Amino acid sequence: MNADFDIIVVGAGLVGLSSALACAHKGAKVCLLDAASPETSQDERASAVAASSFAMFEHLGIAETLGGYVQPISDMLIADGAVGEVSPLTLHFDSTDVGGPTGHMVENNRLRPALLRKVQDSKNIRLLAPVEILKTVRTPKGVTVTLKDKTNFTASLLVAADGRNSNLRQQAGIDVQRFAYEQKAIVTTFKHELTHDGVAHQIFFAGGPLALLPLTGQRCSIVWSDAARAVDAAMGLDEAAFTAELARRIGGFLGEIKLSAPRQAFPLSLQMAERYTDERLVLVGDAAHSIHPIAGQGLNMGLRDAAALADVVESSLSTGLDLGGAAIGDYEAWRNFDNKMLGMTTDMLNRLFTSRLGPLRHARRVGLAAVNRFKPAQAFFMKEAAGQSGDLPSLLQR
Amino acid sequence: MAHTHSPPETLKTVSVDPAEMKSFSRMAADWWDPSGPFKPLHIMNGARLGFIKDTLCEHFHRDPNSELPLKGLRILDIGCGGGLLCEPLTRLGARMTGVDALERNLKTAKTHAEQMGLDIDYRHGTIEQMVAASEKKSGDIPFDAVLNMEVIEHVANPPEFMKDCGAMVREGGIMFCSTINRTLKAFTFAILGAEYILGWLPKGTHQYRKFVKPEEIQTWLKSAGLSPQPGIGMSLNPVTSHWRFSDDLSINYVTVATA
Numbered sequence: 001m002n003a004d005f006d007i008i009v010v011g012a013g014l015v016g017l018s019s020a021l022a023c024a025h026k027g028a029k030v031c032l033l034d035a036a037s038p039e040t041s042q043d044e045r046a047s048a049v050a051a052s053s054f055a056m057f058e059h060l061g062i063a064e065t066l067g068g069y070v071q072p073i074s075d076m077l078i079a080d081g082a083v084g085e086v087s088p089l090t091l092h093f094d095s096t097d098v099g100g101p102t103g104h105m106v107e108n109n110r111l112r113p114a115l116l117r118k119v120q121d122s123k124n125i126r127l128l129a130p131v132e133i134l135k136t137v138r139t140p141k142g143v144t145v146t147l148k149d150k151t152n153f154t155a156s157l158l159v160a161a162d163g164r165n166s167n168l169r170q171q172a173g174i175d176v177q178r179f180a181y182e183q184k185a186i187v188t189t190f191k192h193e194l195t196h197d198g199v200a201h202q203i204f205f206a207g208g209p210l211a212l213l214p215l216t217g218q219r220c221s222i223v224w225s226d227a228a229r230a231v232d233a234a235m236g237l238d239e240a241a242f243t244a245e246l247a248r249r250i251g252g253f254l255g256e257i258k259l260s261a262p263r264q265a266f267p268l269s270l271q272m273a274e275r276y277t278d279e280r281l282v283l284v285g286d287a288a289h290s291i292h293p294i295a296g297q298g299l300n301m302g303l304r305d306a307a308a309l310a311d312v313v314e315s316s317l318s319t320g321l322d323l324g325g326a327a328i329g330d331y332e333a334w335r336n337f338d339n340k341m342l343g344m345t346t347d348m349l350n351r352l353f354t355s356r357l358g359p360l361r362h363a364r365r366v367g368l369a370a371v372n373r374f375k376p377a378q379a380f381f382m383k384e385a386a387g388q389s390g391d392l393p394s395l396l397q398r
Numbered sequence: 399m400a401h402t403h404s405p406p407e408t409l410k411t412v413s414v415d416p417a418e419m420k421s422f423s424r425m426a427a428d429w430w431d432p433s434g435p436f437k438p439l440h441i442m443n444g445a446r447l448g449f450i451k452d453t454l455c456e457h458f459h460r461d462p463n464s465e466l467p468l469k470g471l472r473i474l475d476i477g478c479g480g481g482l483l484c485e486p487l488t489r490l491g492a493r494m495t496g497v498d499a500l501e502r503n504l505k506t507a508k509t510h511a512e513q514m515g516l517d518i519d520y521r522h523g524t525i526e527q528m529v530a531a532s533e534k535k536s537g538d539i540p541f542d543a544v545l546n547m548e549v550i551e552h553v554a555n556p557p558e559f560m561k562d563c564g565a566m567v568r569e570g571g572i573m574f575c576s577t578i579n580r581t582l583k584a585f586t587f588a589i590l591g592a593e594y595i596l597g598w599l600p601k602g603t604h605q606y607r608k609f610v611k612p613e614e615i616q617t618w619l620k621s622a623g624l625s626p627q628p629g630i631g632m633s634l635n636p637v638t639s640h641w642r643f644s645d646d647l648s649i650n651y652v653t654v655a656t657a
Contacts, residue, residue, distance in 0.1 A: 002515050140430070140513060141513045141514070315444055315448075316444075318448070318451070318462075319443075319444055319447035319448050319451060319486055319490075320447065320451075320485070320486030320487055320488070320489035320490040321443065321444060321447065321486045321489075322485070322486075322514065325430075325432065326432035326440040326441075326443065327444065329432055329433075329440075
């Protein structure tokens with residue numbers, strides 16, 4: 001049987017699109033399927049793209065098409081909301097990248113169309129959306145995906161990029177460990193009077209952190225994590241009252257603020273798939289892991305999945321190995337440990353920063369200083385113990 | 399099942415060690431299970447395929463980045479087992495012939511190749527039978543390359559076996575021979591480590607006395623009429639399970655020889 005494609009990717013979100021592009025960049029023939037029409041996404045979130053992830057967007061020719069919509073993050077400041085003033089301690093976004101900005105802010109509703117255009121232009125990718133998948137069959141011989149109109153597509157490998165409630169993951173019987181925080185997050189964008197100088201802020205309150213993420217055009221995106229009830233209450237406020245409450249929390253250093261996008265609320269949870277692979281199946285992005293947004297690492301984890309997958313695909317293609325064979329074990333070993341470490345770290349950060357206990361509240365101010373020292377230690381450990389000889393996937397290197 | 403054209407007595411001569419055959423026969427069905435008894439070969443496969451491909455491309459002036467870099471090359475894989483080398487090399491364009499003394503291996507190999515839609519010429523038998531057969535056919539030697547990978551440490555009479563292997567390489571062709579060195583380090587890693595501690599290989603897969611020193615390989619290759627290059631070491635990082643090529647020949651190493 002000669003397959004129609006090397007890889008079928010299910011899910012055309014940010015990570016699905018990036019996975020398709022990264023694998024196609026390495027020479028794979030990719031089919032990308034999505035249940036929704038590609039232009040319908042309404043996502044008001046912005047993504048903090050770490051320097052290494054941004055390098056991948058440069059390699060894939062995405063960065064240049066984002067043009068004027070990329071805001072470099074010059075620094076990241078942490079503050080304790082109880083104190084009411086910005087702490088002088090800085091927490092660096094991506095300690096492995098020195099020199100240049102620590103990351104870039106891009107709005108998802110800019111990023112997704114840029115990825116989509118590149119996918120539509122790629123000769124190696126066939127995008128079919130919207131389509132309904134009737135069934136997928138994975139055997140030692142290969143993968144067959146049957147659409148509702150009875151069309152069949154075959155491939156060597158199936159990539160599940162179908163989100164946190166991944167159907168493909170459930171069909172494969174892969175369990176998840178799940179911890180629902182009693183928190184939700186509000187996402188929106190506002191314009192402000194004074195310049196943000198490219199600085200990202202995390203202001204910690206008892207209910208959760210408020211992240212102010214600099215965007216182009218004198219705007220900031222916010223991720224306001226708080227107790228579920230507090231979020232519901234804030235969502236119920238009219239725009240003027242919500243803006244006033246937000247301004248009170250920000251504390252005035254940006255001057256007057258005015259909302260420039262609708263508010264969206266998301267429940268927060270930590271979810272980790274127990275494994276990332278099954279017969280001829282690989283999980284990427286939220287299908288494999290979703291973490292607390294406290295460190296802004298969710299998308300970056302997914303992009304690293306895509307880049308690691310692309311490397312495994314490349315080495316299989318260049319040596320004639322079966323794409324869905326033993327090589328997917330390399331992907332599992334490479335990504336699973338890395339992501340679990342990050343998931344646990346963000347969970348610990350959230351617990352540390354949202355505790356109402358006096359001693360912990362005090363400790364977190366001390367802890368802020370420790371994070372700087374902790375990150376390189378963590379990076380070192382992850383590289384040595386899990387790190388597959390310490391190499392970043394090739395697409396993440398400059 | 400008995401094969402009338404290859405009775406056990408003839409199989410015993412040069413390449414087949416009956417005790418070895420028994421141990422491999424038990425594992426035949428597991429060739430393609432990446433975490434099964436052939437796990438070490440799966441872990442090694444990407445690295446050794448990369449080496450074979452690059453060396454062949456250099457020797458035969460092929461572009462390694464083309465879609466079918468090995469297109470048309472006739473390659474013989476001796477002791478092909480379940481086809482772990484034959485299948486990927488076929489995808490790279492080579493016309494593979496795989497020979498194995500164990501019928502059960504070939505059954506696995508044939509079934510798997512059929513599932514993958516790959517056309518591979520699998521033959522049950524020994525290298526000396528192939529040599530005898532080709533001599534009958536006026537000495538026509540069709541193979542551009544011969545793979546003699548992780549096999550010689552399992553055969554009964556290595557120098558004779560090597561001569562037979564060499565006889566299957568055409569003039570201007572190339573042979574790859576990989577094996578395990580007879581050193582204390584190799585004993586520690588390949589036998590104690592892989593078989594007894596990590597449990598990667600069934601106990602008894604390797605016998606220390608049959609491991610081969612690099613100078614022995616050189617001598618045997620020369621006696622077979624080939625020009626060997628210096629050996630190249632392969633080392634495994636046990637933490638990352640990745641193989642690297644190096645100048646450390648103390649455990650696994652590969653020797654390339656031209657005809």
